[in-house]
Amino acid sequence: MKNENTGIVYSADVFKHFYFRGQKVFLSDFIVKRYDDTIILNERYSIEKKVNGEIFIKTPSYVGNFKEMPVEYKKDLNVFILEFYLNEIYSTDKSTFNDKTKNNNGSRPCSFWNTYYCVGVGLTQSAAIAESTASGDLINCEKLGPAEAVPFTEGTVWATAYCCNK
Known part of the structure; x- marks a missing residue:
């Protein structure tokens, strides 16, 4: 997040991709600007949270109330990105990464975007577990x-989740 004279600029610092309708996407490729209660993506897409709580959206294909937006228009990646940022900005769950905030299992919360899965395959359960925890890419990551x-998989494939805030 960066303040500018023209509003607040948000960008994601993530190293993990996700798939949207079969397309590989990096959230870090998208930059949005926020002016008051309006979030703008590439000047053609915007979403606004009204005082009464309604969400108003503008896209090249649709302008109007987000709840009334036809499903086929919600399949647009840009609409998903706007909805994601709207949810992040207005979320009342302000979990932070610190020692005071812990999950039920004692680990700190981690966003989906920073969760890394290490998968191990072995002829035995022990071999698969050992492989799932032995990755050199996990420096400065916390096991979740x-x-x-x-x-x-009959116990021959094991996965371990790590939080990597790099």
């Missing part, structure tokens, strides 16, 4: 829990 068997 124990290794877990991947369903339907």
Whole structure:
């Protein structure tokens, strides 16, 4: 987040991609600007939270109340990005990464975008677990829990989740 004379600029600092309708997407490729209660993406898309709580959206294909927006227009990646930032900005859950904030299992909360999964495959359960926890890419990452068997693999594939805020 960066203040500018023209509003607040938001960008994501993530190293993990996600798939949207089969397309590989990096959230860090998108920059949005916020002016008061309006969030703008690439000058063609905007979303606004009205005082009464209604959400108003403008896209090249639709202008109007977000709840009334036809489903086919919500399949637009830019609409998803706007909705994501709207939810992040107006979320009342302000979990932070600090020692005072812990989950039920004792680990700190981690966003989806910073969660990294290390998968291990082995002929035995022990070999699979060992492989799932032995990655050189996990420097400065926090293990989020124990290794877990991947369903339907007879215990030969295990996954371990890590939080990597790099």
